[in-house]
Amino acid sequence: MISQARILAAVEADDARGFCKACGAEAYNVEPDARNYRCRRRIEMKNTITLTNDFHRTKTHMRAVEGQEISYQTLRRHARELCRVDGCQCSGLDGTRHSEYSIADMSTYDRRGPYVVVKN
Numbered sequence: 001m002i003s004q005a006r007i008l009a010a011v012e013a014d015d016a017r018g019f020c021k022a023c024g025a026e027a028y029n030v031e032p033d034a035r036n037y038r039c040r041r042r043i044e045m046k047n048t049i050t051l052t053n054d055f056h057r058t059k060t061h062m063r064a065v066e067g068q069e070i071s072y073q074t075l076r077r078h079a080r081e082l083c084r085v086d087g088c089q090c091s092g093l094d095g096t097r098h099s100e101y102s103i104a105d106m107s108t109y110d111r112r113g114p115y116v117v118v119k120n
Contacts, residue, residue, distance in 0.1 A: 002019045002021070002024050006019070007019070010026075015028060016028060016029050016030050016031075016032070017030065018030030018034055018037075020039035022039060023039060025039055027039070047063055047064070047065055048061050048062065048063055048064075049061070049062050049064055049065070049066075049100075049101045049117065050062075050099075050100070050101070051078055051082060051094070051095070051096050051099050051101055051102070051103075052082070052096065052097070052098065052099040052100070053082040053083055053090065053091055053095055053096055053097045053098075053099070054097050054098045054099075055083075055090040055091070055097050056082065056083055056084075056085075056090065058081065058082050058083070059082070060078045060081040060082055062074070062078055062117075064117045065117065066101070066117055066118065066119050067116060067117065067118075068116065068117050069114045069115065069116055070103065070115050070116070070117065071115070072115065074115075075093070075094060075103055075115050078094070078095060078103075079091075079093065079094050079095030080095070081095070082094075082095030082096060082097075083095045093105060094115075099120065100119065100120060101117055101118065101119055101120065102117075102118055102120055103115050103116070103117055103118070104116050104117075104118045
């Protein structure tokens, strides 16, 4: 919901500010006659998946879609956010446990990737 106070502040600031009617996010450098533009925040959220680890009750968000390849560095960064305990056996290489999405190692023998986002 966009409050009257936010709208009034935007008008007084005169900085070409606009608001998303769906989520209330602010956008700058908006044309005065803009109508029904796509919200950048909502577009980004649409391409974001959530990885979870229910053992540690942790989650992380990744900009990716199902089937997208990701790097080993990205895999490890998100795995560390999900499980910060060295030597923990709560999950596999990707750190997920009972997650809607996980990251599959598509290599045949050497764990060097490619790594692909899959829906469980």
